[in-house]
Amino acid sequence: xxxxxxxSYFDKVDSLKSxxxxxxxxxxxxxxxxxxxxxxxxxxxxxxxxxxxxxxLGATDIVLKDLGIQHDTADLPLPPIVLARxxxxxxKKNILIYGHYDVQPAQLEDGWNTDPFTLIExxxxxxxxxATDDKGPVVAWLNMLQAHxxxxxxxxxxxxxxxxxxxxxxxxxxxxxxIAEKDEYFKGVDAVCISDxxxxxxxxxxxxxxxxxxxxxxxxxxxPAADLHSGLFGGVVHEPMIDLxxxxxxxxxxxxxxxxxxxxxxxxxxxxxEDKLYDAxxxxxxxxxGNIGSKTVIQDNxxxxxxxxxxxPSLSIHGVEGAFYGAGAKTVIPAKVIGKFSIRTVPDIESxxxxxxxxxxVEDIFATLGSKNKLKAELxxxxxxxxxxxxxxxxxxxxxxxxxxxxxxPDYTREGGSIPITLSFQDxxxxxxxxxxxGRGDDGAHSTNEKLDLVNYIQxxxxxxxxxxxxxxxxxxx
Amino acid sequence: xxxxxxxSYFDKVDSLKSxxxxxxxxxxxxxxxxxxxxxxxxxxxxxxxxxxxxxxLGATDIVLKDLGIQHDTADLPLPPIVLARxxxxxxKKNILIYGHYDVQPAQLEDGWNTDPFTLIExxxxxxxxxATDDKGPVVAWLNMLQAHxxxxxxxxxxxxxxxxxxxxxxxxxxxxxxIAEKDEYFKGVDAVCISDxxxxxxxxxxxxxxxxxxxxxxxxxxxPAADLHSGLFGGVVHEPMIDLxxxxxxxxxxxxxxxxxxxxxxxxxxxxxEDKLYDAxxxxxxxxxGNIGSKTVIQDNxxxxxxxxxxxPSLSIHGVEGAFYGAGAKTVIPAKVIGKFSIRTVPDIESxxxxxxxxxxVEDIFATLGSKNKLKAELxxxxxxxxxxxxxxxxxxxxxxxxxxxxxxPDYTREGGSIPITLSFQDxxxxxxxxxxxGRGDDGAHSTNEKLDLVNYIQxxxxxxxxxxxxxxxxxxx
Numbered sequence: 019x020x021x022x023x024x025x026s027y028f029d030k031v032d033s034l035k036s037x038x039x040x041x042x043x044x045x046x047x048x049x050x051x052x053x054x055x056x057x058x059x060x061x062x063x064x065x066x067x068x069x070x071x072x073x074x075l076g077a078t079d080i081v082l083k084d085l086g087i088q089h090d091t092a093d094l095p096l097p098p099i100v101l102a103r104x105x106x107x108x109x110k111k112n113i114l115i116y117g118h119y120d121v122q123p124a125q126l127e128d129g130w131n132t133d134p135f136t137l138i139e140x141x142x143x144x145x146x147x148x149a150t151d152d153k154g155p156v157v158a159w160l161n162m163l164q165a166h167x168x169x170x171x172x173x174x175x176x177x178x179x180x181x182x183x184x185x186x187x188x189x190x191x192x193x194x195x196x197i198a199e200k201d202e203y204f205k206g207v208d209a210v211c212i213s214d215x216x217x218x219x220x221x222x223x224x225x226x227x228x229x230x231x232x233x234x235x236x237x238x239x240x241x242p243a244a245d246l247h248s249g250l251f252g253g254v255v256h257e258p259m260i261d262l263x264x265x266x267x268x269x270x271x272x273x274x275x276x277x278x279x280x281x282x283x284x285x286x287x288x289x290x291x292e293d294k295l296y297d298a299x300x301x302x303x304x305x306x307x308g309n310i311g312s313k314t315v316i317q318d319n320x321x322x323x324x325x326x327x328x329x330x331p332s333l334s335i336h337g338v339e340g341a342f343y344g345a346g347a348k349t350v351i352p353a354k355v356i357g358k359f360s361i362r363t364v365p366d367i368e369s370x371x372x373x374x375x376x377x378x379x380v381e382d383i384f385a386t387l388g389s390k391n392k393l394k395a396e397l398x399x400x401x402x403x404x405x406x407x408x409x410x411x412x413x414x415x416x417x418x419x420x421x422x423x424x425x426x427x428p429d430y431t432r433e434g435g436s437i438p439i440t441l442s443f444q445d446x447x448x449x450x451x452x453x454x455x456x457g458r459g460d461d462g463a464h465s466t467n468e469k470l471d472l473v474n475y476i477q478x479x480x481x482x483x484x485x486x487x488x489x490x491x492x493x494x495x496x
Numbered sequence: 497x498x499x500x501x502x503x504s505y506f507d508k509v510d511s512l513k514s515x516x517x518x519x520x521x522x523x524x525x526x527x528x529x530x531x532x533x534x535x536x537x538x539x540x541x542x543x544x545x546x547x548x549x550x551x552x553l554g555a556t557d558i559v560l561k562d563l564g565i566q567h568d569t570a571d572l573p574l575p576p577i578v579l580a581r582x583x584x585x586x587x588k589k590n591i592l593i594y595g596h597y598d599v600q601p602a603q604l605e606d607g608w609n610t611d612p613f614t615l616i617e618x619x620x621x622x623x624x625x626x627a628t629d630d631k632g633p634v635v636a637w638l639n640m641l642q643a644h645x646x647x648x649x650x651x652x653x654x655x656x657x658x659x660x661x662x663x664x665x666x667x668x669x670x671x672x673x674x675i676a677e678k679d680e681y682f683k684g685v686d687a688v689c690i691s692d693x694x695x696x697x698x699x700x701x702x703x704x705x706x707x708x709x710x711x712x713x714x715x716x717x718x719x720p721a722a723d724l725h726s727g728l729f730g731g732v733v734h735e736p737m738i739d740l741x742x743x744x745x746x747x748x749x750x751x752x753x754x755x756x757x758x759x760x761x762x763x764x765x766x767x768x769x770e771d772k773l774y775d776a777x778x779x780x781x782x783x784x785x786g787n788i789g790s791k792t793v794i795q796d797n798x799x800x801x802x803x804x805x806x807x808x809p810s811l812s813i814h815g816v817e818g819a820f821y822g823a824g825a826k827t828v829i830p831a832k833v834i835g836k837f838s839i840r841t842v843p844d845i846e847s848x849x850x851x852x853x854x855x856x857x858v859e860d861i862f863a864t865l866g867s868k869n870k871l872k873a874e875l876x877x878x879x880x881x882x883x884x885x886x887x888x889x890x891x892x893x894x895x896x897x898x899x900x901x902x903x904x905x906p907d908y909t910r911e912g913g914s915i916p917i918t919l920s921f922q923d924x925x926x927x928x929x930x931x932x933x934x935g936r937g938d939d940g941a942h943s944t945n946e947k948l949d950l951v952n953y954i955q956x957x958x959x960x961x962x963x964x965x966x967x968x969x970x971x972x973x974x
Contacts, residue, residue, distance in 0.1 A: 229727075250694075
């Protein structure tokens with residue numbers, strides 16, 4: 019495949035812009051929120067939309083994998099995993115493309131400026147739930163197929179698509195499917211490409227070689243049989259919310275230092291080589307502050323901040339279930355509160371050992387409080403971290419594609435957030451995985467007014483296509 | 497008025513039981529939640545229901561005092577204060593009856609066993625929001641009118657009714673009305689009776705001569721411009737929820753000791769005489785545990801527990817606005833959280849001085865955290881404590897009424913909860929106020945499955961009527 023072919027592909031992508039925008043608008047219009055049971059039919063509808071798109075664009079062997087009923091529910095069906103192929107040439111490499119078609123919850127009242135499920139353009143930026151996470155990238159893969167089809171240009175690798183509808187709700191059923199299809203649908207996969215994360219900042223393209231894991235815990239404290247009036251029982255009863263506040267304050271300092279002993283000791287030491295990687299990155303503290311929208315970064319330099327985000331564990335307190343959460347004043351002593359916190363994990367933290375340390379620590383702290391309430395600390399869910407070699411053949415191809423589209427060398431980043439399925443693909447399929455994002459660091463995934471810049475959408479579509487071309491030429495590592 | 501009249505009144509009350517139950521059911525069916533703006537029309541509807549009841553029962557000069565638009569809202573009308581008279585004989589004493597017709601929020605999902613706005617009877621107990629707080633007592637006054645009317649029995653005092661619809665939301669507008677009507681509608685009031693609290697336990701009737709006050713505070717901590725993904729920013733950003741947890745933990749110990757210096761110093765010393773009052777009270781630690789539904793009382797003896805509840809300040813943490821409060825796991829770093837706590841006040845704490853101490857303390861603690869977030873601590877509302885002489889003429893009449901109905905001497909109690917309007921009536925009208933409860937200590941006001949026992953409802957109606965009869969005979973104190 020020549021540089022001319024790539025050039026013709028890029029031109030075609032540019033010329034198809036309005037068609038691509040309309041495809042993204044169609045995708046965003048389906049409120050496929052996996053976390054809301056009443057939206058489950060919309061998630062399924064989104065899967066069917068993908069099926070019809072793939073069919074129209076020439077994909078074959080399309081299968082909607084039925085995952086049955088969601089565990090612990092009476093009759094809530096899981097959305098199907100959409101599998102499809104494009105090309106079966108035994109002389110070509112086989113590349114698995116993963117994406118997800120479900121989205122985070124969103125409603126206008128959360129603070130959106132416009133209806134989250136109507137794609138709205140303003141100043142060359144597209145706003146809508148899923149625009150960047152992950153409908154934009156999924157649709158970009160479809161755009162790539164369309165551009166090749168219209169050009170009559172051959173795709174130089176075989177593609178295996180795997181699009182799930184439960185990523186925002188724990189990827190239920192996906193790992194089992196990967197295991198089941200290892201030697202079936204996914205047989206012979208040479209590399210996996212996932213476009214489901216973001217650039218570090220707003221200007222420089224990146225390739226991502228690691229993600230943190232996440233162990234999410236709950237602390238349940240029970241006292242009175244029912245909520246009490248604080249006038250009647252304040253000062254007389256051990257208040258679960260007071261106990262919880264004391265435990266929360268012993269987990270982490272306001273400067274982000276985890277107070278639970280034994281965790282830092284499991285973190286892989288920072289080598290000089292690794293430390294140096296951080297010096298080359300095109301980002302600054304102002305970039306962080308831009309993402310956050312305020313000057314509340316803990317660290318005073320970007321290198322420390324990036325290491326805190328990528329290679330060090332962190333502990334966040336998310337909130338409290340069962341306490342008063344409304345506006346105004348309510349003089350209640352909540353009878354039972356469930357505190358939620360999570361720890362982001364990195365090499366070489368062992369998940370099971372972490373659980374043991376954390377739960378014992380919480381129990382020990384509670385024992386010192388002298389409270390007569392009852393405590394239960396437990397893991398809600400965990401997902402492992404993942405780190406790979408940022409210079410393997412798949413990354414080399416992606417670097418060339420980035421250079422061809424953006425005319426710069428990519429930055430090599432890790433992610434703070436977990437994408438647990440990355441590790442499953444790597445370990446089960448015994449293959450290399452790359453995270454190749456197209457959106458920017460300020461896209462607001464999981465937040466209000468989620469967006470995707472037009473330039474990222476179009477150049478991203480180019481990058482994904484070019485990656486496949488360079489990948490076909492790149493020699494696999496031993 | 498003879499003992500026979502009282503006996504005939506008691507018999508009439510017994511015979512009207514089913515009519516009284518149906519009146520309470522009508523009252524509970526109107527979801528008059530003053531804290532929820534969208535329920536404001538229901539609060540008004542409840543006021544109109546009261547008006548029609550009073551009219552039907554022969555009250556005169558009924559006025560629905562329009563209080564205008566709620567401060568700080570665009571167009572939220574305050575519910576009217578319902579005023580009415582019964583009798584204007586210049587030779588009779590004038591007794592002001594206060595109650596409130598609004599209720600606390602309630603929904604089935606909070607943990608109610610039955611619909612909170614349908615009065616449900618089970619084993620001679622009536623469940624429903626407002627059954628005891630304060631629709632039961634308000635309706636008991638109506639029942640008292642009905643019984644007298646049907647008997648053709650004269651009420652030996654003139655009554656002035658004052659029923660408000662914003663008690664659960666700070667009694668907005670009431671104090672101003674008392675001041676405005678001091679020499680008008682409320683001219684010549686000799687005593688005020690409020691039935692809006694509870695027995696100490698479940699067996700022994702009480703008269704109440706004091707209540708704690710309540711200063712309710714919020715702590716607002718703001719950091720990022722919007723909620724963040726904890727994977728992307730955990731460990732990098734100062735988290736408002738972590739800051740708040742640290743501040744919460746510095747307010748009060750799990751054993752209820754307030755950690756803010758300068759408060760205990762303002763508390764009136766316990767005299768030997770006052771200390772002795774506590775020895776006579778019919779209550780025990782098991783009673784407390786029964787109220788609470790668990791063995792989580794802080795004190796190891798009932799006297800200390802009662803003093804903690806009545807004559808000492810306490811600090812309760814109610815919850816957090818803006819953090820994750822749902823079930824399950826959400827990996828969010830809340831951008832802005834508002835912590836809610838309150839302090840119950842007692843003689844001789846000065847409210848304004850307390851605010852100053854508390855807000856400065858919270859600010860000082862925050863300053864030690866080294867957080868770059870922004871903090872604002874402020875008072876949401878306050879209500880003063882009140883203590884009176886438990887042996888004045890109004891209490892003597894109420895003690896006789898209690899003896900006539902229950903055949904025991906009442907216990908003399910104070911309340912942990914605040915009824916700020918008590919103090920306004922006393923101070924503005926220069927009159928004596930009595931709290932004469934009919935419900936039990938385990939009624940669950942402000943909680944789920946709020947209830948009123950049938951026997952309390954019926955005997956309470958008797959007590960309120962008998963109180964008026966004895967009051968007409970009792971000589972006013974100098």
